[in-house]
Amino acid sequence: MSVIIFIIFIVALVSISILLQRYVNSYGYRVRAMLSGYVIFLLLCVLVFFLLPTANREQEKPAKEKEEAPYLYELLETGQVDQINKQYIREKWEYPYEATDINIQAPDNDAEGVTVMINTSNGLENEVRITFYQTPAYVDNIDISKKVYPPNVKLSKETLHIYKPEVTEVEYAAFTPEFPFRQLTGKSILDDLFEHGQQVLYIQIPDNVRISTNSLY
Amino acid sequence: MSLNKVRLGKLVQKQTQFKLRSYSGIFSSLIVLQVLGILFSLNGVGMTGTSAYNMSVSITYYSADIVVVLTLIWAFISAILITTKAYREDDYIFVTNRLSSNLSNIIFMAIASIIGGVTAILSGFLLKLVVYTFFTAEFMHTGTSMLLSEVIGGAIIVILYVFLACAAGYLIGSIAQMNRMFIILVPVIVIGTTLLLEMSSSKLTTYMIEFYIYEHSFLMSLLKGFFTAVLLFTLATLLSNRKEVRA
Amino acid sequence: MNVIECDGLNKIRGKVNALHNLSFTIKEDTITGLIGRNGAGKTTLMKVIAGMWRETSGTLRVFNKQPFNNLFVSVNSIYIDDQLRFNSSLTLSEILKEAERFYPNWDTTLALRLFSYFSFNPKDIHENLSKGKKSTFNAIIGLASHCALTMFDEPTTGMDAAVRKDFYRALLKDYLNNPRTILISSHHVDEIEDLIEDIFLIERGEVLAHLPMDEFKEYAIGLTGRTEIVSQWSSNKKVLYQKTNEMNRTFMVVKNEAFPLEQAKRLGIETSSISVSDLAIYLTNQRKEGIDNVFK
Incomplete structure (x- = not known):
């Protein structure tokens, strides 16, 4: 409905402005000068736009081939930790640990939390090792992985605290061609440009340590 | 006094030039409308957002879509106004007949469509400049680069749509001018059926729009648009060919 | 050569029979005065001739062509009235330039000299002119176009006396x-009486008279005398007007048909010539008594 009101408003605006000029003195040559000025101004905008360094960044930096990231969960679940490329390790914590019990305080796994995986079959002794794996996240061709905050981990006495990371808010502006252009290229206005990547907090605990957690995991 | 002959083609050319010089209100309203459209466009035409894990990403899309839509509305209204008494009588001060008047109107509208369409596309660059200069968000560079053929093809399609809007307005205006009753009747019918179709959630309008919008082939789009325009203009010309002027 | 040939022309506008069975011809290179009262059909006739309106029935040929939708007629004729509205985007001097582009016979010198004689400002907009100025400007266009058929419909509306002259x-x-062939309509017959060669008297869409001016001046004669004598004497004559005063004297206008004027004089009837404008009024006045009757 608001669209209809908007259209009626525009229709009234156009009609009045055209009819006004029909009956009220409006020197035609002034309008012609105005129109020429407007076109020249727009052409200048085009020129400036292409001279702008930011405008041509895409050409300077061709989209690099996004590598296929491995499926972390599967690799971690099946114990193929070695298979994971070191470049996906974002953060690593190692604590010496000699107690026989450990309590893990982690935020809920759902919502915006990070997946937490606990592994006990690892041959570690007197050590807790926590690794934060992250595969790259992209928006279009921009790698935003580094903008993402890793979770915070703290070991105090017999409790391992995992703190939910801050939420990273990223705002982008993008240009999209006008709809008749989209019609020909078949592009939709909102292309799916996201690739979230995967984030896993992998906790390795010696198998002789008893684990208690605040959640189901 | 010697008698003179005038060829139709020559006369249509003169009349078109006359219209380009004198129908200035049509062009000043175009400028006003496009500037308005750019202002509206600063809000973005679309937004998409996602959040996963601990990140929340939002993208605001900027495009001169609104400018193009406003240009279409402008074309539609201008074409209707050209059929009104005031504009039609301009021709009859000088040399004319109904055919030459209609033909010169059509050529005038074709030129106006080119001006409207090209400025609408160019205004997209103005929009981008404004957004670049005054907005702080980071930019993604999708959608800035297109093949030259895509740019030209798209521009032709934009112009064609503006011309189609002219054709629709011209036909509706010509029907309305046939009889005094129609001046009230035609808008009522047009707005009435549009609202009715909207309310009854009929697919007819959608289908009609999709017939043009969902055509990905440039050539087919061109043909569909062109022949629709020819059909509408022919009807309008036939309808007004027996119309009395200066009544 | 006849510029306009018209045979049994009818024009119905709405329910009004604006032109009723008109048949006449207008010769080349004549000035014809189209005289008639308001609503007599002068404007309708001119607009049909100009090709703006379509004839309902009958034949109309202008330059031997049917004028409606005819480019040849359009380029060789111009119709000027006080309803002309120009697009406000154009200044007066721009309008003159446009007219020059359209009319092949356009006389630029004449147009510019008249333009400055009547002290127009080239940058003015037509819409802002006073009524008289508008008429004057329109008249300049009509004159300078030098069209083989030039039609002026009440061209002097709003002009002051000096400008009219x-x-x-x-x-x-x-x-x-x-x-060239000029058709000019006016309410003021006396103003154009010296100008026009032919008079075309129209009333209720019918031609009352279409005569050379010299003949028209002799068309009728006024008789003044005692009522009984005048009435008796004119019994088989065509009476156009008649007025009796308290002294039992009658003034009567009759069609001039080879009167035995000597006889009339002997009977004490005074004869007088009738001015063209009075004659036009008598001819076009269907009511024998005139406005005085209303107040009786």
């Missing part, structure tokens, strides 16, 4: 320099 003088001079 100037306009008629300009029209006559230009006509003598560039003879």
Whole structure:
């Protein structure tokens, strides 16, 4: 409905402005000068736009081939930790640990939390090792992985605290061609440009340590 | 006094030039409308957002879509106004007949469509400049680069749509001018059926729009648009060919 | 050669029979005065001739062509009235330039000289002119276009007396320099009586008289005398007007048909000639008594 009101408003605006000029003195040559000025101004905008360094960044930096990231969960679940490329390790914590019990305080796994995986079959002794794996996240061709905050981990006495990371808010502006252009290229206005990547907090605990957690995991 | 002959083609050319010089209100309203459209466009035409894990990403899309839509509305209204008494009588001060008047109107509208369409596309660059200069968000560079053929093809399609809007307005205006009753009747019918179709959630309008919008082939789009325009203009010309002027 | 040929022309506008069975011809290079009362059909006739309106029935040929939708007629004729509205985007001087582009016979010198004589400002907009100025400007266009058929419909509306005189003088001079067919309509017969060669008297869409001016001046004669004598004497004559005063004297206008004027004089009837404008009024007045009757 608001669209209809908007259209009626525009229709009234156009009609009045055209009819006004029909009956009220409006020197035609002034309008012609105005129109020429407007076109020249727009052409200048085009020129400036292409001279702008930011405008041509895409050409300077061709989209690099996004590598296929491995499926972390599967690799971690099946114990193929070695298979994971070191470049996906974002953060690593190692604590010496000699107690026989450990309590893990982690935020809920759902919502915006990070997946937490606990592994006990690892041959570690007197050590807790926590690794934060992250595969790259992209928006279009921009790698935003580094903008993402890793979770915070703290070991105090017999409790391992995992703190939910801050939420990273990223705002982008993008240009999209006008709809008749989209019609020909078949592009939709909102292309799916996201690739979230995967984030896993992998906790390795010696198998002789008893684990208690605040959640189901 | 010697008698003179005038060829139709020559006369249509003169009349078109006359219209380009004198129908200035049509062009000043175009400028006003496009500037308005750019202002509206600063809000973005679309937004998409996602959040996963601990990140929340939002993208605001900027495009001169609104400018193009406003240009279409402008074309539609201008074409209707050209059929009104005031504009039609301009021709009859000088040399004319109904055919030459209609033909010169059509050529005038074709030129106006080119001006409207090209400025609408160019205004997209103005929009981008404004957004670049005054907005702080980071930019993604999708959608800035297109093949030259895509740019030209798209521009032709934009112009064609503006011309189609002219054709629709011209036909509706010509029907309305046939009889005094129609001046009230035609808008009522047009707005009435549009609202009715909207309310009854009929697919007819959608289908009609999709017939043009969902055509990905440039050539087919061109043909569909062109022949629709020819059909509408022919009807309008036939309808007004027996119309009395200066009544 | 006849510029306009018209046979049994009818024009129905709405429910009104604006032109009723008109048949006449207008010769080349003549000035014809189209005289008639308001609503007599002068404007309708001109608009049909100009090709703006379509005839309902009958034949109409202008330059031997049917004028409606005819480019040849359009380029060789111009119709000027006080309803002309120009697009406000154009200044007066731009309008003159446009007219020059359209009319092949356009006389630029004449247009510019008249333009400055009547002290127009080239940058003015037509819409902002006063009524008289608008008429004057329109008249300039009509004159300078030098169209083989030039039609002026009430061209002097709003002009002051001096401008009227100037306009008629300009029209006559230009006509003598560039003879062409001119149709001019007016309420004021006396103003154009010296200008026009033929008079075309129209009433209720019918031609009352279409005569050379010289003949029209002799068309009728006024008789004044004792009522009984005048009535008796004119019993088989065509009476156009009649007025009796308290002294039992009657003034009567009758069609001039080879009267035995000597006889009339002997009977004490005074004869007088009738002015063209009075004659036009008598001819076009269907009511024998005139407005006085209303107040009786």
